Amino acid sequence: MKVAVFSTRSYDKQFFDLVNKDTKHELIYLEPALNAKTAILAEGCSAVCIFVNDVADAATLTALKEVGVSTVVLRCAGFNQVDLETAKSLDIDVYRVPSYSPEAVAEHAVAMIMTLNRKTHKAYNRVREGNFSLERLIGFNLHGKKAGVIGLGQIGLAFAKIMHGFGCEVIAFDPVVTVAPAHIRLVDYNVLIAEADLISVHCPLNEHTKHLINQECFEQMKDGVMVINTSRGAILDTAAAIDALKQGKLGYLGIDVYEQEDKLFFRDLSESLIDDEDILRLMSFSNVLITAHQGFFTSEALTEIAQTTLHNLTDAAQGLANKNRLLPAS
Numbered sequence: 526m527k528v529a530v531f532s533t534r535s536y537d538k539q540f541f542d543l544v545n546k547d548t549k550h551e552l553i554y555l556e557p558a559l560n561a562k563t564a565i566l567a568e569g570c571s572a573v574c575i576f577v578n579d580v581a582d583a584a585t586l587t588a589l590k591e592v593g594v595s596t597v598v599l600r601c602a603g604f605n606q607v608d609l610e611t612a613k614s615l616d617i618d619v620y621r622v623p624s625y626s627p628e629a630v631a632e633h634a635v636a637m638i639m640t641l642n643r644k645t646h647k648a649y650n651r652v653r654e655g656n657f658s659l660e661r662l663i664g665f666n667l668h669g670k671k672a673g674v675i676g677l678g679q680i681g682l683a684f685a686k687i688m689h690g691f692g693c694e695v696i697a698f699d700p701v702v703t704v705a706p707a708h709i710r711l712v713d714y715n716v717l718i719a720e721a722d723l724i725s726v727h728c729p730l731n732e733h734t735k736h737l738i739n740q741e742c743f744e745q746m747k748d749g750v751m752v753i754n755t756s757r758g759a760i761l762d763t764a765a766a767i768d769a770l771k772q773g774k775l776g777y778l779g780i781d782v783y784e785q786e787d788k789l790f791f792r793d794l795s796e797s798l799i800d801d802e803d804i805l806r807l808m809s810f811s812n813v814l815i816t817a818h819q820g821f822f823t824s825e826a827l828t829e830i831a832q833t834t835l836h837n838l839t840d841a842a843q844g845l846a847n848k849n850r851l852l853p854a855s
Contacts, residue, residue, distance in 0.1 A: 564588035578787035620837035626826035631683035637779035668692035673721030676728030730757035749776030
């Protein structure tokens with residue numbers, strides 16, 4: 526199958542080329558993101574491969590259909606950027622990668638917790654400058670703290686297991702989960718928000734979860750709470766988070782995702798003017814840690830993403846609707 530791979534970076538090509546030696550699809554690597562204007566670049570291809578910040582709305586899907594595309598494969602788990610109703614009406618099949626090394630994202634969330642808590646990033650910079658002072662580097666023991674997990678999919682479960690290993694009391698909320706492992710106590714959302722010392726978000730973005738963490742939630746949280754988001758940026762209300770940081774309510778914030786990340790992430794903007802007041806304000810806080818959507822970024826995860834994506838393409842070429850095919854909600 527001839528495939529236009531949008532938003533390509535060097536690591537995409539590296540891992541896809543390695544796995545594609547066995548599947549032998551014709552991959553056309555394109556640096557631009559997919560949208561209604563760039564869809565023309567897929568002309569002559571029967572499929573497109575997209576990532577988290579590509580757009581597959583009604584206009585884009587219509588443009589893709591006009592140039593002969595019949596399949597969209599996502600090399601990610603989230604699919605909020607795809608209009609599934611339009612895809613179905615245009616007879617375009619959509620596949621995703623539902624799981625790729627959940628441990629990779631869970632471990633990154635824990636790395637953000639440890640960095641914010643023990644301030645290792647600040648200590649590293651100090652020592653490199655010959656400053657061996659311990660002033661303003663005090664952290665806290667994770668052991669005995671109450672860790673709240675929002676979303677108990679594979680990533681949430683992996684995260685909960687790690688935090689239990691630290692000696693945390695793990696509480697979790699998931700609207701569709703009724704039974705959890707023994708080390709996790711299921712609670713209502715409001716209970717989790719009010720009781721947790723640290724909160725890590727591991728749920729998909731949809732109409733129910735947009736701005737799930739908002740001003741009202743911050744008002745219910747403990748003073749000095751730590752919030753970590755490695756799921757999707759819009760789950761956190763950025764403006765509300767900034768207010769909570771300014772007021773001292775939010776003690777620590779770690780985000781690997783951002784509401785407006787499509788304009789920033791996966792690019793080198795070191796010599797550019799960043800025209801985003803919210804991200805600049807967040808970067809100004811000493812108790813905020815931002816990483817550029819790298820939670821998935823391990824060799825194991827990248828290999829699994831390539832394998833599953835290319836498997837989806839093979840099944841699509843053969844007219845097979847495997848378990849990774851996406852359909853509109855009934």
